[in-house]
Amino acid sequence: MEVAVDVKNLVKVYDGKVRALDGIDLRVEKGMAFALLGPNGAGKTTLIRILTTQLRPTSGEAHVFGLNVAKEGGKVRRLVSYVPQEMSVWTDISGYENLLVYAKIFGIHSQDRKKIIAEALSSMGLSEVANNLVKTYSGGMVRRLEIACALLIKPKIMFLDEPTIGLDPGAKKIVWEQLTSFKKEYGVTIFFNTHYMDEADIYSDQIAIIDKGRIVTIGTAEELKRSLRGEVISLSLEETNAKEATIQSLRSLSTTRDVIANKSELTILVEDAETALPSVMETLRAEGISAQKIAITKPTLDDVFLKYAGTRFETTGRISEVTHVRDMIRRG
Numbered sequence: 001m002e003v004a005v006d007v008k009n010l011v012k013v014y015d016g017k018v019r020a021l022d023g024i025d026l027r028v029e030k031g032m033a034f035a036l037l038g039p040n041g042a043g044k045t046t047l048i049r050i051l052t053t054q055l056r057p058t059s060g061e062a063h064v065f066g067l068n069v070a071k072e073g074g075k076v077r078r079l080v081s082y083v084p085q086e087m088s089v090w091t092d093i094s095g096y097e098n099l100l101v102y103a104k105i106f107g108i109h110s111q112d113r114k115k116i117i118a119e120a121l122s123s124m125g126l127s128e129v130a131n132n133l134v135k136t137y138s139g140g141m142v143r144r145l146e147i148a149c150a151l152l153i154k155p156k157i158m159f160l161d162e163p164t165i166g167l168d169p170g171a172k173k174i175v176w177e178q179l180t181s182f183k184k185e186y187g188v189t190i191f192f193n194t195h196y197m198d199e200a201d202i203y204s205d206q207i208a209i210i211d212k213g214r215i216v217t218i219g220t221a222e223e224l225k226r227s228l229r230g231e232v233i234s235l236s237l238e239e240t241n242a243k244e245a246t247i248q249s250l251r252s253l254s255t256t257r258d259v260i261a262n263k264s265e266l267t268i269l270v271e272d273a274e275t276a277l278p279s280v281m282e283t284l285r286a287e288g289i290s291a292q293k294i295a296i297t298k299p300t301l302d303d304v305f306l307k308y309a310g311t312r313f314e315t316t317g318r319i320s321e322v323t324h325v326r327d328m329i330r331r332g
Contacts, residue, residue, distance in 0.1 A: 002030040002065070004157050004189040005051060010060035012046050012213075020046040022213035023060070028191060028206070030065075030156075033183060035204035036193040039309055043213040044193040045085075048159050051191070052082045065156055081150035082159045088146050091135040095126055095145050098134060102149040120148040124178050140171025147175065151182060160192035164199065172196070176203050197301045207301075211309045221301055228299035228307060230257065231273040233280060235266040236293040242266055246287045253279050260306050267306055269299075 005028035012021040021043045028034045038044050049055040050062055053073040062069045067076045089098045099117040108116055121127045124144040134142060143164065150158055163179070164172040180203065183190055194200055200207055201221045208218040217224065242261045250259045250268060255276035258269040270276035273296040284291060297303075305311075 003063075004028050004030045004032070004065060005034075005191065006063040006066075007047075007051075008061050010047070010050065010062055011058045012043075012050060012055065013058045020213055021050075021057070024210075024213070024215055026208065026215060026218075028189065030189055031183070031187045032205045033180075033190040033203055034192070035200035035207045036191070036210060037197075037200055037207060037305060037309075038193070038210035039311055042210045042309075044210060045161055047210070048082070048161055048191070048193065052080055052159050053077055054082075078153075079156040080159060081153060081155040081157075083146050083150050083161065083163060085162045085165060087142070089134055089142065089149065091142075092133065094131050094133055095121065095137070095148075096130040098145060099149060099152065103152055106153050108152065116152055120151045123151060123182060124148040125174065138171070140167045140174065143167060143171070144175060144178065147179070154186055155188060157189040157191060160190065162194060163192055165195065172199065179203075197305065201301045209305060209308045216308045217304075224304045225299045225301060228269055228303055230269060230271040230299075232297050232299055232303050233266075233268040233270060233273055233277060234293075234295040234297065235268070235280075235284075235291045237264045237266060238290045238292055239264060242289070243287070246284070246289060249283050249287065250280060253283065255279055258307070260310070262306060262311055267303060269303075269307075 005026060007024050007026040010021050010024040011019070013019050024043075024047060036044050036047065046055065050057050051064060051069055053069050053076050056070050064076050065079055067079070069076050090101070096117065099120060100113065103113045103117060118127070121130050124147055126141065126144055126148060129137065129141065134145065137145065147160075147163070164175050167175065176199070179190060182188060204221065206218065207221055207224060208215050210216065217227070219227070241263060247259050247261050250256055250266070253276070255270055255272070256268055257271065260267040268276070268280060277296070281291075
């Protein structure tokens with residue numbers, strides 16, 4: 001199988017002291033939808049910017065379809081498209097005019113532009129609003145236009161930084177339906193990071209979790225969920241934080257495989273919840289701790305992320321911030 005992305009011992013250090021990437025090793029096969037998950041500041045955007053030749057690595061190597069991103073940047077850029085979090089279209093001109101600008105930037109021959117632009121608009125469901133000013137578009141339409149711009153050159157690989165951040169469920173679904181269709185039709189590789197666990201679960205072929213500049217686990221969504229095995233007991237405690245002694249007591253139980261504390265929440269991985277719950281509750285009572293809420297579930301991708309990154313995704317503030325900024329830009 002042809003390799004789309006091949007990264008070996010990649011390191012990126014900012015200002016001689018901030019180690020954003022700390023020895024990344026990664027291989028992504030051609031035609032995959034690959035999701036990169038990690039907390040804010042874990043190195044996701046830095047990795048994407050190196051792979052799209054916007055940043056140079058401090059050390060290590062990164063190849064895109066066999067091309068060295070640091071030494072063969074010009075050739076790499078002819079194969080890739082990048083859709084950043086930031087607004088990448090102009091709001092005071094029409095959707096069609098945005099695509100025309102990008103067609104000229106990409107060097108698409110003037111005789112081919114009209115047809116290629118029409119195809120890109122159609123692929124993202126924007127043909128009917130092509131001549132409307134972008135500032136009249138909804139947030140979802142703006143994001144689809146940005147992706148349409150990236151599709152103009154029919155790239156071998158698309159890099160998407162939070163492709164649907166801030167969009168409502170309907171708009172997210174439309175974006176991913178179009179991306180999935182494009183992937184199937186042209187065999188394009190999709191490399192994306194996201195704060196939406198359901199998005200990674202549904203649309204990715206493979207997932208890697210990055211934390212503190214390192215890949216901590218990789219696999220399909222189902223493989224990662226199965227890696228936790230058994231069931232999950234989730235407890236919301238009355239106390240703000242569980243004491244370390246309590247966590248250790250729970251870990252020492254024969255029915256418990258792991259305990260993960262996140263503020264006032266305890267996530268306990270067990271083989272069988274029905275068997276484990278009585279001893280868990282007895283341990284909490286002995287420690288003088290009360291649970292406000294108890295839930296028993298099969299492992300989810302959220303649980304996987306909590307296990308390997310040590311925290312749950314804090315999405316609300318970041319999503320609201322990005323959505324607000326993009327909305328202000330769109331409205332002028």
